[in-house]
Amino acid sequence: MVTDILNWLQNLPQPALVGATGLLVFLECTIGLGFLAPGESGLLVAATTAHTVPRFLILWAVVTVCATTGDSIGFLIGRRWGPRLRETKLIQKHGVDAWDRATGILHRRGAWAVFFARFLPVIRTLTPAAAGTSGLPYRKFLPAAFAGALCWSALHISIGVALGEAAKKIESAMSTGGFVILAVLAAVGIFFVLRRRKKHAAAQQEHTGSKI
Template identity: 30%
Template sequence: MTDTTVSLVPLRSTSGSGEGQSWLTSLADWTVSLMEIIGPVGAGVAIALENLFPPLPSEVVLPMAGLTASRGSFTLFEALLWTTIGSVVGAFMLYGLGRWLGAARLRAFASKMPLLHPEDVDRTVAWFERHGGKAVFFGRMIPIFRSLISIPAGVSKMPLWRFGLLTGAGSLIWNTIFVLSGFLLGENWHIVEEYASILQYVVIAVVAIGVAWFLYSRVRSLLASKREGDRDGSAPAPRDA
């Protein structure tokens, strides 16, 4: 087996300096070490953990599987197979969390939150029942959402076979892109992570704008209801759906 200490030196030398980069380098080193110790199963374990903890970037974990495969520790096919298995396993764990939470618990939670309504849960579940297939498939190729999309799938009780098939298909496409990048780029794997970070920042910005707009709209609605109630000399009007 290739000596782990020697094989990890190029990763440190190409990652640059800085606190964020040092964290990514440590993650890359750990991922490669895991794969070189227990083989392609390590790639599956790493990507399953990435699904459970979205802050762990698949844009780093997956190229490491390709890089390790390029060094001969295992084959490219094994890297793709086990990363996809890991993606599906991690997704099913979050799906189970969604099934356990259920719409009833989420409605109860929403009723206790100042800016949330139980009807928000109903609308989300209804939307997912109409578009859940596309959401799961394409969601597996969007940073952050690729993990979180499994929870509403569980809440809406999407059939297990359908969820597994869509998750596996979407994950295979995403995994193939990044595993092949690591396999072909070799020690220059960090190039793909730099470009993938742009997509992640775009997703975060879109989510932040969406949340800000939701809060603005909901607060404005509550204030309008309060003003209307004051003018009528009665209790505020019921909350918007």
């Protein structure tokens, strides 16, 4: 089943798959939408299809550009609305702590915080807007956001490719005798569980009899 799903994904039109992944990442990086759009999960799934060098490079380039663009929009929103963003219902409900952490890191680390926040869930979504609110110049923000997106996308695409190959190998091993081994282990496990329950029941019965 795993191999069938992976083959189905790999046979999808590449432009559509890459475009959908880029859109998910873009939405995740835009302030607030990261709570709704599973960009990281979608990237890992799509990355299982990036088993050739051209596919890897295309997905990497598209995701990097989409992530950087989403971060830039988040930055501009922060620059436009400022600290009032912290009082919005969405951030009050989902991310006040993450907003405060992002703001604190930005004040201490500046552009470096933008780079490292890319690898932190939730904080990744709020950092661009917090950077715009903090007054960090865009000329410093953009290189850090691009470098973070470049490294983050390369890491997750590599993980996705590795997971896809590992899943195929595991399923192949299971189909060539693994199911027999699994059945034997399950039978042994059931035997010991039943044996333990029988001993426990006998001990309880003996204990009850001694009380009487």
